Amino acid sequence: xxxxxxxxxxxRDLESIQAQILKMGGLVxxxxxxxxxxxxxxxxxxxxxxxxxxxAIDSLEEHINEEVARTIALRxxxxxxxxxxxxxxxxxxxxxxxxxxxxxxxxxxxVLSESRDIEGADVSLQRMAREVQAxxxxxxxxxxxxxxxxxxxxxxxxxxxxxxxxxxxxxxxTFMMEDPRTITPAMxxxxxxxxxxxxxxxxxxxxxxVIYLVTGEKPQxxxxxxxxxxxxxxxxxxxx
Numbered sequence: 043x044x045x046x047x048x049x050x051x052x053x054r055d056l057e058s059i060q061a062q063i064l065k066m067g068g069l070v071x072x073x074x075x076x077x078x079x080x081x082x083x084x085x086x087x088x089x090x091x092x093x094x095x096x097x098a099i100d101s102l103e104e105h106i107n108e109e110v111a112r113t114i115a116l117r118x119x120x121x122x123x124x125x126x127x128x129x130x131x132x133x134x135x136x137x138x139x140x141x142x143x144x145x146x147x148x149x150x151x152x153v154l155s156e157s158r159d160i161e162g163a164d165v166s167l168q169r170m171a172r173e174v175q176a177x178x179x180x181x182x183x184x185x186x187x188x189x190x191x192x193x194x195x196x197x198x199x200x201x202x203x204x205x206x207x208x209x210x211x212x213x214x215x216t217f218m219m220e221d222p223r224t225i226t227p228a229m230x231x232x233x234x235x236x237x238x239x240x241x242x243x244x245x246x247x248x249x250x251x252v253i254y255l256v257t258g259e260k261p262q263x264x265x266x267x268x269x270x271x272x273x274x275x276x277x278x279x280x281x282x
Contacts, residue, residue, distance in 0.1 A: 052123065055113045059106060059130055060186060063137075066102040067182040069095065070137050071175050073144035074241070078171035080151050081234065082164045089151035092144060099141035106134045122258075129255040133185065136244045136251075140178070143237040143244075150230045157227035160217050166210045167231065170238045173203055174245060181249045190256040196249035197261065203242035210235050 073092050080088035110127050113119070119127060177196050184192040214232050217224045250261045 052113070052117045052119065055109070055117065056123075056126065059109050059113070059127075062102060062106050062109070063130060063133060064182060064186065066099060066106065066134060066137050067178065069099050069102070070141045070144065071178055073099070073141055073148075074171055074175045074178070077144045077147045077151075078168050080148060081154065082168055084151060084155040086152050086155055089148040092148035096141050096145040099138060103134050103138040107131065125255060125258070129185075129251050132251050133248050136248045140241050140244050143241050147234050147237055150234060154227055154230055157230070158224060160214065160224055160228055160231060162213060163210065163217075163231050166206065166213070167234060167238065170203060170206045170210070170235065170242075173199070173206070174238055174241045177203070177242065177245045177249075181245055181252065184249065184252045185255070188252075188256050190253045193249040193252035193256075194261075197246050197253075200242050200246040203239060207235050207239040 073095060076088060076095075077092045079085070080092060110131055114124070114127060117123075177199055180192055181196050183189070184196065211232060214228045214235070218228045254260050
């Protein structure tokens, strides 16, 4: 087998793996938006579809991991080619975790459908969800196009998600203090907001991985940590 044939085979493998990443990313984007819409409508059936759809995301991650391992074993890539495959593994792992957070949001819809509404919270949560989804879409575009500039823009936008989270947390806390009857739904809404904030962090990590893939250098870890409420919901994890 000559070197040109090996290179072409690797390129085909890589194209197939990247296509799977885009498919997985599309499913995660749908989960974020559909979960957010199900929450706003208190649509238990739609939320259940989001929960069940997480299995497809998990399955794709497993398939991608297997394909990357197979490609490394068969092609023995080095340097930039190996960096691409390792980046794929990190991106797919982050996508799977974002999907888990979306599933966790959907799980809370049933409880919230039986609770009193907190004015303004649903609108704020939808705004956060749509910004995280847009960041994810741009990160996937940056990954395919090898666009470090677009990825850097995503990193910068994470601060806005943190600010939205902090503002919503203050609103929720005010409702809890003024009306103890809102405590239970308020806590669920807080966990949802926290999940969205963590989704933003994961997407930002993916964007930083794109920058590393393109430049070979890891971004400096100097972006501000906007969450000032970490003590609230410290036991809430992305994985069920």
